Amino acid sequence: MPFNHTFKLWDGDSKKKTVRKVASFNTSFLINIFRVNNSVPGEGVAFLVASNTALPPGSSGQYLGLTNSSTDGLSSNNLEAIELDTFKQDFDPDDNHIGLNINGVRSKKTVSLSDFGIQIAPNGTKFYVVWIEYNGLNKSIQVYIAEQGSTGSHVQLNCVLRWNLTVEILPGGNRGSDLFKIWIAVGVTVFVLVLLGGLTYYWYKKRKARSDPNILGALKSLPGTPREFKFRDLKNATNKFDDKHELGQGGFGVVYKGSLPKENLEIAVKKFSGDIKGKDDFVA
Template sequence: MFRRKFTLWYGNTNVASFNTSFLINIFPQNNTHGEGLAFLIAPTIHIPENIYGQYLGLTNASIDNQTTNVIVAVELDTFKQPFDIDNNHIRLNIHSIRSVVSKPLTLENITLVPDASTPSFHNIWIQYDGVEKIIRVYIAGQPEKTSPTPPMPETPIIQYNLDLRKMVNRDSYIGFATSTGIQTQLNCVLQWNITVEYIVGIQW
């Protein structure tokens, strides 16, 4: 997690826009898949207990799906749980490991975890419009780690109406979360850029 808080909303109307992009490499160990990797907005850098396996470092069995979690995550899921559509999808989570929207990546010719002999690299762009209150997520493959960054796709793979003011703390941390269960994989964030709008206002 980035070790400073960002002010994401102010008063009753002002919500900050932000743009972030990152390059990832998810690599299987012993030809197995772990759980996945998530971009996370959270109230603290301190993780709860028992957040391994399906809880992906986000919640646990006691607190999952509680609004007091005040977390939002974009998850790159690589292990199929009973509530998942498959083991290769991207989804949006609010307060929970169960998604509000989930999109398979196989139809987009994207495989997050290839076999161990073929490393793969993927760029993810997340754009949040604080005026429209819409989050848009894009993804594109990249041949090699040092290859030029491909252009962002014109069409988001996820677009969802989201008022952050109602979902997260005004001052929140931003970063990444991940976990493994019985099976493991390496989850690598190789590059990360983020810009958050600075909000100036007066609380009336």
């Protein structure tokens, strides 16, 4: 069960490894490793820290989903794990121990839990809270675990019921945060450009409206000007400017025949074209 989020655990910018800052972190689990029908336990479960979430091929069984027969122990694996082992291999102290693994399943340090009266995979149901804490300042592990498990020919249910993880943030360690900042910067830039474009268009239209003659105002000032109608009424009167009602076409638009039933009037309606260049001539 990978936690699909990257963290920067050490500062790799420093040339001297001894002065590199290492992030501190802690995590805790509520787990239950359950034997199905009181059978022989499977291989165990491990908490893994690695550079990616991909499972190596052939990593089932004793390899706990960490490595395989050809890659086990290689430094190129770049992984560290805490294992809760429930099946004894030739290199294990017993079938009930906790181990610190680096780049492989052969633990660098093991502690048998039987001496403390703890049975990782007992008969029946038992829940354990596992707490791990890594101190990046003095590079010590008090408790360390993450969840990555597998089974071999024997079966057990590895149940993680609760998981908490807290990691110290190093400078530049959160790629998701960096990407979020980039998107914020791009979004603000685009918003400003759109706003400037809108203001420019508004200013242009307003200036154009002031410079062009107001044909409607000019018409209203003429003596004997016909009464004003709403466009909606004229549209209904001409049946939506139906071609069947067309009377003719002049220099400024098409003339339609219409009727106003409420007033019992026959009218002629001129619909101006969208581009009237000779407004002064029309008014004259």
